Amino acid sequence: xxxxxxxxxxxxxxxxxxxxxxxxxxxxxxxxxxxxxxxxxxxxxxxxxxxxxxxxxxxxxxxxxxxxxxxxxxxxxxxxxxxxxxxxxxxxxxxxxxxxxxxxxxxxxxxxxxxxxxxxxxxxxxxxxxxxxxxxxxxxxxxxxxxxxxxxxxxxxxxxxxxxxxxxxxxxxxxxxxxxxxxxxxxxxxxxxxxxxxxxxxxxxxxxxxxxxxxxxxxxxxxxxxxxxxxxxxxxxxxxxxxxxxxxxxxxxxx
Amino acid sequence: xxxxxxxxxxxxxxxxxxxxxxxxxxxxxxxxxxxxxxxxxxxxxxxxxxxxxxxxxxxxxxxxxxxxxxxxxxxxxxxxxxxxxxxxxxxxxxxxxxxxxxxxxxxxxxxxxxxxxxxxxxxxxxxxxxxxxxxxxxxxxxxxxxxxxxxxxxxxxxxxxxxxxxxxxxxxxxxxxxxxxxxxxxxxxxxxxxxxxxxxxxxxxxxxxxxxxxxxxxxxxxxxxxxxxxxxxxxxxxxxxxxxxxxxxxxxxxxxxxxxxxxxxxxxxxxxxxxxxxxxxxxxxxxxxxxxxxxxxxxxxxxxxxxxxxxxxxxxxxxxxxxxxxxxxxxxxxxxxxxxxxxxxxxxxxxxxxxxxxxxxxxxxxxxxxxxxxxx
Numbered sequence: 001x002x003x004x005x006x007x008x009x010x011x012x013x014x015x016x017x018x019x020x021x022x023x024x025x026x027x028x029x030x031x032x033x034x035x036x037x038x039x040x041x042x043x044x045x046x047x048x049x050x051x052x053x054x055x056x057x058x059x060x061x062x063x064x065x066x067x068x069x070x071x072x073x074x075x076x077x078x079x080x081x082x083x084x085x086x087x088x089x090x091x092x093x094x095x096x097x098x099x100x101x102x103x104x105x106x107x108x109x110x111x112x113x114x115x116x117x118x119x120x121x122x123x124x125x126x127x128x129x130x131x132x133x134x135x136x137x138x139x140x141x142x143x144x145x146x147x148x149x150x151x152x153x154x155x156x157x158x159x160x161x162x163x164x165x166x167x168x169x170x171x172x173x174x175x176x177x178x179x180x181x182x183x184x185x186x187x188x189x190x191x192x193x194x195x196x197x198x199x200x201x202x203x204x205x206x207x208x209x210x211x212x213x214x215x216x217x218x219x220x221x222x223x224x225x226x227x228x229x230x231x232x233x234x235x236x237x238x239x240x241x242x243x244x245x246x247x248x249x250x251x252x253x254x255x
Numbered sequence: 256x257x258x259x260x261x262x263x264x265x266x267x268x269x270x271x272x273x274x275x276x277x278x279x280x281x282x283x284x285x286x287x288x289x290x291x292x293x294x295x296x297x298x299x300x301x302x303x304x305x306x307x308x309x310x311x312x313x314x315x316x317x318x319x320x321x322x323x324x325x326x327x328x329x330x331x332x333x334x335x336x337x338x339x340x341x342x343x344x345x346x347x348x349x350x351x352x353x354x355x356x357x358x359x360x361x362x363x364x365x366x367x368x369x370x371x372x373x374x375x376x377x378x379x380x381x382x383x384x385x386x387x388x389x390x391x392x393x394x395x396x397x398x399x400x401x402x403x404x405x406x407x408x409x410x411x412x413x414x415x416x417x418x419x420x421x422x423x424x425x426x427x428x429x430x431x432x433x434x435x436x437x438x439x440x441x442x443x444x445x446x447x448x449x450x451x452x453x454x455x456x457x458x459x460x461x462x463x464x465x466x467x468x469x470x471x472x473x474x475x476x477x478x479x480x481x482x483x484x485x486x487x488x489x490x491x492x493x494x495x496x497x498x499x500x501x502x503x504x505x506x507x508x509x510x511x512x513x514x515x516x517x518x519x520x521x522x523x524x525x526x527x528x529x530x531x532x533x534x535x536x537x538x539x540x541x542x543x544x545x546x547x548x549x550x551x552x553x554x555x556x557x558x559x560x561x562x563x564x565x566x567x568x569x570x571x572x573x574x575x576x577x578x579x580x581x582x583x584x585x586x587x588x589x590x591x592x593x594x595x596x597x598x599x600x601x602x603x604x605x606x607x608x609x610x611x612x613x614x615x616x617x618x619x620x621x622x623x624x625x626x627x628x629x630x631x
Binding site: 050052069070111145150 | 455585
């Protein structure tokens with residue numbers, strides 16, 4: 001019986017170690033940090049809690065993490081320490097087979113954790129240990145006037161600063177009329193004001209040489225834009241932040 | 256110190272923040288207010304249930320489920336660019352088999368944090384010697400009690416603590432003023448003092464040295480109820496009821512001296528810790544020695560395991576000798592599963608403890624428990 005238990009224990013341990021291995025491309029969430037957003041999406045399916053890896057496609061990404069864990073105190077009991085302000089990491093162009101993470105002076109105890117939670121000085125590195133330049137990745141700590149941690153909405157705060165990168169996330173996507181499992185109608189409210197009406201993450205599709213999309217209505221009386229010019233415009237549009245996109249859409253609508 | 260449960264509930268009800276459970280609840284303009292704690296439930300063998308620090312019952316529970324609630328509040332307000340006012344209090348409601356449980360006050364202090372110039376607090380907490388004794392204190396419930404430092408409990412009243420961390424060295428100095436019934440141990444203190452020096456090298460190795468002194472009040476009772484009466488009768492081989500003799504040789508002071516060596520950070524990969532302490536009581540026939548060692552490994556995915564061994568020696572005998580094994584899994588920072596077991600390894604507690612003490616402290620017994628903990 002003991003032999004069998006030991007065998008299963010070793011098997012479970014081996015599995016844990018195997019699953020702990022790095023994935024090919026992505027962001028590794030350092031210990032004591034918790035993942036909040038990946039490209040504007042909370043609880044993303046491409047995050048493995050087991051390996052602490054967010055699998056990413058090559059290109060631009062934004063990661064939001066918070067410092068939160070239990071630390072040994074100066075007396076017998078451990079205590080959870082949490083930073084109110086998250087770290088926002090903008091990855092400009094992650095390469096294939098590159099894993100980005102950060103290192104920091106890891107706290108030894110509750111007091112050091114308390115102190116670190118107010119500083120959060122980190123160094124962004126990749127899987128080779130190389131420090132990343134600001135053109136490769138950068139970070140900032142997202143602070144807020146809202147003192148209560150439960151009132152923080154990191155996504156809305158980033159959006160209000162025009163710093164949210166969320167190519168696939170649509171704000172208010174669940175704000176329409178929905179039904180509970182008991183059949184009662186619900187509408188989800190947010191406190192984001194008029195900004196909530198933005199088409200967050202709106203992206204246009206480039207067209208081929210023969211493509212004639214609905215965007216062809218943007219043609220001017222002076223002639224027809226070439227596909228190359230059109231694609232350049234689409235590219236510029238998709239690279240812009242959401243507030244600029246909205247401003248552009250309003251400009252187009254008013255002309 | 257125990258608080259009436261109702262009084263604490265009133266205090267909580269008056270707080271506008273009681274509904275907001277998070278580690279950091281409020282932080283703005285240099286003021287932080289944290290609410291934190293945990294709720295635990297565990298199934299335990301009867302000896303484990305009787306011995307763990309969160310249990311008040313000493314009856315035979317014949318395997319049971321114990322619960323425990325911890326609640327803490329801490330404040331921090333900026334006075335100027337370098338000085339913060341700080342305060343903290345923490346209570347535990349231990350498990351009982353009845354409905355009349357009290358809250359036990361744990362740490363409780365007010366002070367100032369001058370950052371690079373150190374922190375000064377007044378109130379209740381462990382003393383500076385914890386830097387040595389606490390390095391092996393990593394189990395969820397079945398922590399070793401072999402170090403004689405814990406004979407007065409792990410939270411003592413009437414403390415003044417100064418701590419300074421600079422240039423990789425952590426210095427702590429504590430002074431304890433007069434206190435009665437220290438941690439409900441039936442020992443009264445005139446005063447006490449302790450200091451510790453710790454350093455953590457870049458290669459992950461840490462060293463600590465500490466010393467703790469207690470000036471004990473003379474116990475007026477000669478009926479055998481004094482804290483050391485049973486031990487004195489044992490070490491002097493006197494009759495069990497020779498309390499007049501026990502009264503005549505009661506110690507008036509105690510000194511703990513110890514060193515600790517650690518490797519790594521607890522909670523991140525490999526953590527190894529060991530400590531050795533010698534305790535001298537005035538008029539005791541021999542010194543008490545304790546040796547503790549633990550090896551912990553915590554995986555990044557939240558799995559962790561700890562193996563520990565501890566002995567307490569007196570007059571050439573292992574009066575406590577035990578090995579403890581624990582398994583842990585933190586699904587999230589807020590939710591942890593744990594299982595711990597302690598195996599007695601041929602200890603001879605009767606060489607120092609009376610039968611009453613052995614029964615009350617559950618020394619020399621095997622123990623096991625399994626539980627879940629929600630932290631906030």
